[in-house]
Amino acid sequence: MEQKGRKVAVVGMGGAFPTCNSLDDFADKLFGNQSLIRTWDKATAHGKNIRSTVSGYISEAEMHLEPVYSPLAVDYPEVYVDLLNRIPDINLSTADIGSIWAMLGALDAIKMAGWTTEETQSEATGVVVGSGGGGHEIQRNAWHNFFVLGKKTRIAGSHTVDRSMVYRDAANVSCLIKNKGVCESIGSACATGLGNIGYAYRLIKYGLQDRAVAGGVEGTSLETFIGFDAMQILSRGFEPAKSSRPFDKDRNGFVCSFGAGIVCLEEYELAKARGANILAVVDSYFNNSDGDGDMFYPSFAGQKRLWKGLLSGIEKRPDVVKVHGTSTPIGDAIELLSVVDVLGEKDFHISAPKSQFGHMLGAAGAVEFIAAVLMLQKQQVLPCLNSDNLNEELENFQQKEQWEGSKLPLAAYRHLLPQQSFAKEINSITCLNYGFGGTNSAILISKE
Amino acid sequence: MERQEIIDGLVEILRTVRTIDQEKLNHVTEETDFIADLNTPSTELINIAAKAEQKFDVEFEDDDIDDLGSKVKDIVDLILRTKERG
Numbered sequence: 001m002e003q004k005g006r007k008v009a010v011v012g013m014g015g016a017f018p019t020c021n022s023l024d025d026f027a028d029k030l031f032g033n034q035s036l037i038r039t040w041d042k043a044t045a046h047g048k049n050i051r052s053t054v055s056g057y058i059s060e061a062e063m064h065l066e067p068v069y070s071p072l073a074v075d076y077p078e079v080y081v082d083l084l085n086r087i088p089d090i091n092l093s094t095a096d097i098g099s100i101w102a103m104l105g106a107l108d109a110i111k112m113a114g115w116t117t118e119e120t121q122s123e124a125t126g127v128v129v130g131s132g133g134g135g136h137e138i139q140r141n142a143w144h145n146f147f148v149l150g151k152k153t154r155i156a157g158s159h160t161v162d163r164s165m166v167y168r169d170a171a172n173v174s175c176l177i178k179n180k181g182v183c184e185s186i187g188s189a190c191a192t193g194l195g196n197i198g199y200a201y202r203l204i205k206y207g208l209q210d211r212a213v214a215g216g217v218e219g220t221s222l223e224t225f226i227g228f229d230a231m232q233i234l235s236r237g238f239e240p241a242k243s244s245r246p247f248d249k250d251r252n253g254f255v256c257s258f259g260a261g262i263v264c265l266e267e268y269e270l271a272k273a274r275g276a277n278i279l280a281v282v283d284s285y286f287n288n289s290d291g292d293g294d295m296f297y298p299s300f301a302g303q304k305r306l307w308k309g310l311l312s313g314i315e316k317r318p319d320v321v322k323v324h325g326t327s328t329p330i331g332d333a334i335e336l337l338s339v340v341d342v343l344g345e346k347d348f349h350i351s352a353p354k355s356q357f358g359h360m361l362g363a364a365g366a367v368e369f370i371a372a373v374l375m376l377q378k379q380q381v382l383p384c385l386n387s388d389n390l391n392e393e394l395e396n397f398q399q400k401e402q403w404e405g406s407k408l409p410l411a412a413y414r415h416l417l418p419q420q421s422f423a424k425e426i427n428s429i430t431c432l433n434y435g436f437g438g439t440n441s442a443i444l445i446s447k448e
Numbered sequence: 449m450e451r452q453e454i455i456d457g458l459v460e461i462l463r464t465v466r467t468i469d470q471e472k473l474n475h476v477t478e479e480t481d482f483i484a485d486l487n488t489p490s491t492e493l494i495n496i497a498a499k500a501e502q503k504f505d506v507e508f509e510d511d512d513i514d515d516l517g518s519k520v521k522d523i524v525d526l527i528l529r530t531k532e533r534g
Contacts, residue, residue, distance in 0.1 A: 068464070072502055078495075079466060089466040090489065154513075158494045 003207045009271040010280040010445065012115075012264030013370050014108025015215070016063060016101035018056035018257060018357055023108065027374050029356075030382055031421045035241035036357040037255050042222050050226065052234035054243045056257030056358035057220045058101075065100060072155050076141040079159075091176045094162040096135045098219025098260065099172035105262030106173045106213050113264035114276060115211065123180040124210035127173050128200040129217060129262065130185035130192045132362025132435075135164025136223035169217045173262075181209050187362075189435025190324070191287070192216045193261055194365025198285040198441055204267050205282075211270075215262035216366035224361070225256045235327060244359075245386035246325035246352040247332050247410060247417055254326040257358030261366030263373075280373050283428070283444040286310040290438030298331050300405055302440055303338035303432075310430065310442040311342075318348055318430040318444065320381050322372045325352030326359050333395045335432070336413060337405045349424070350416045351375065355385035365433035365441065372429045376447050379426055384417045449531065451478070454504065454524045461499045465492050478521035497523070506530040 013023060018036040020026040029036060040055040060067055060077075064084045067077035080092050080100060087095075087103050095103065106127075110120055119125065142156035142164075162168060167185035174183040182203065188195040193216025200214035218224070228234055235243040235253040244255040271278055286309035290302030311317075321339050325332055339350065353371040360367050375382055390411040397403060406412075428446040459476050462468055468486050482488040488496070497513055500506075504527050512526055 068466070071464075072498055081466065093467050093489070093492070152498075152507075154494050154498045157498070158491045162491075 002205050006205055006207060007268035008201050008204045008282040009266050009268045009276070009278045010263055010282065010373055011266045011271050011276045011278060012109035012111070012113030013279065013373060014105035014112065014262050015367060015370060016058055016105060016260040017367065018058050018259060019062070027378070030353065030371060030374065031378060031380055033383060033385060033420050034356065035244070035385065037240045037243055037257070039240050043225065051229050051232065052236050052253070052256065054235065054240045054255055055225065056255060056259065056360065058258055059220070060097065063101065063104070065097070070157065072157070073141050073145055078157055087176065091172060094159055094175070095172045096138050096163040096168060096219055098131055098217040099163070099169050101219060101260035102129050102169040102173050102215070102217045102262060103176045105215065105260045106177060109213065109262045109264045110177065113266065115264070119211065121178045121180060122211070125179040126181035126200065126203055126209040126212040127170050127177070127179055127183045128186065128196045128203070128212055128214045129170040129173055130167065130187050130196045130362060131169055131217045131219070132187070132189055132192050133218065133221065133224045134166065135168055137219070137221050138164040140223055173213060177213065179213070188439045188441065189437060190359065190361055190364055191433040191435035191439050191441040192362035192365060193367065194369060194431060194433040194441040194443060195287065197263060197265070197366060197369055198287060198443055200265050201282050201285050201443070204265055210267045212265045213262060214265055215260065216363040217260040218258045218361040218363040220258040228256050233328060242386050244327045244355050245388070246323070246327045246355050246384055247336060247387040247390060249389045249391045251327045251329060251332065254328055254354065255358030257360045259357070259360040259363045259367050261363055261370045263366070263369065278448045280376050280445040281448055283316065283446050284310050284314055285443045287439065287441040290440070292438065294438060295436055298334040298434060299438060300334050300338050302438060303335065304341060306440040306442050307338070307342040310444055314444065316428050316446065317343060318428045319424070319426045320349050320351050320375060320429045322351050322353065322368055322429055322431045324433050325354050325384065327354060330397070333410060336410060340413060340416070341405050345413065345416070348416070349381050349418055350384060351382040352384040353382055355383065355387070365431070368433070369431050369443065372431050372445060375429060376426055376445065380421050380423050381418055381426065383420050385419070387417050387419060390414055390417070449528070451524050454527055455520060457503050458500065458520060458523065461496055461503060462486070465496065467492060476520060478519070478524065480520045481518050482520070483518045500527060504531070
């Protein structure tokens with residue numbers, strides 16, 4: 001149970017962001033209204049076999065990593081070399097690309113937090129980091145060699161398990177920083193990033209840990225990309241920078257992207273006592289399920305219950321709502337209408353960071369949480385880029401008899417959806433993320 | 449195939465294993481112990497064996513790998529024995 005008076009502070013951030021060489025670079029590009037989405041050569045190489053060709057991807061070279069290819073298996077990176085010597089070789093040997101990003105993000109976040117080695121390696125420090133997908137790139141090699149080529153299992157190498165297991169990101173971070181508290185991963189599809197941060201928040205709030213390294217990761221993987229491509233739910237037909245367009249009338253799917261977001265959370269009084277730079281305070285976290293038995297279709301009622309849980313016992317209301325806003329036709333409409341149903345039609349703005357870097361799947365909630373903390377720091381609202389035209393007619397679901405939400409078209413909410421970043425006093429921000437399976441997560445953060 | 453030729457080939461493989469201290473590879477002999485002398489992580493031993501199979505064009509039996517000692521001479525013996533077996 002929650003311990004009364006115990007609060008949680010955000011004290012560090014790090015990660016891997018498409019086209020960006022640092023967190024500062026990421027912030028500059030976001031508040032400069034830039035898109036981080038590009039044509040992906042790995043996708044275009046497959047011609048007509050792949051439908052979407054844009055992504056917020058991160059190459060190995062951009063992270064100063066160099067793959068060492070196995071002499072035993074074609075095109076299989078058996079290990080990575082860190083050209084900047086940030087991570088020891090022994091830790092690199094057990095890591096897939098996403099786990100390396102998680103470790104780099106953790107190092108940056110801990111440095112920003114200012115934790116001592118003793119604090120980092122304490123029994124009171126946990127690691128809670130997860131991915132949306134498995135280690136697909138690693139597993140594909142092992143399976144192909146065994147099942148298709150008929151080779152012995154050892155040809156795939158002895159690191160298939162540690163480089164592809166579900167909680168590989170958390171395990172690799174924990175082995176690197178040598179914490180002695182919990183080490184776990186929460187998996188909740190596209191809510192994974194926020195789910196891990198929320199779980200870490202609860203560990204501290206409930207008195208089980210004093211500190212946590214938390215976040216979400218999605219390593220660049222064509223194997224992951226093609227699963228979504230097959231569902232015909234990825235954006236298609238726009239130039240890269242225009243491809244992710246949450247709320248726009250012509251949106252036709254999300255941009256499958258990759259990245260990592262890692263944060264350091266700490267019990268507020270401990271952080272305060274050591275003079276930490278407190279980036280934000282977590283006021284509340286809540287998660288639930290739609291309960292309507294649908295794997296994919298978003299739930300207006302489920303999202304309203306999410307808000308009710310998040311704001312239970314809390315008087316403050318957010319100045320900005322950082323939405324999930326994927327750029328899918330139904331998802332954006334339901335989400336916008338559930339937000340206005342709860343908060344009304346004024347006194348807040350909506351920010352959709354996926355409009356700038358696409359949908360990072362298991363990393364989305366964590367990277368967008370970092371974007372929200374940046375908004376608090378900069379006192380600027382990030383835009384809903386490319387939301388050029390809003391539907392002036394009712395959505396189909398609004399015309400059904402059982403619809404209980406707003407009877408106004410999305411265009412009636414233009415004033416809530418900024419097309420460029422802008423300055424405003426921001427005291428509190430709500431972050432929303434949802435995932436396949438009808439899972440919903442929400443967090444409320446504030447300036448100290 | 450001469451024993452020293454095999455040792456040289458093994459050192460070439462070991463130079464691709466980044467978790468081994470490369471300095472120590474300048475003085476590898478038959479008595480060098482992969483674990484005690486080179487601090488090779490145990491998880492890498494199977495990778496070294498698999499690469500040795502490829503390099504020397506042999507295929508080890510699972511029992512031979514299970515029983516393999518940790519010295520350089522042990523794998524040299526195994527390679528020669530396997531080659532003789534054809």
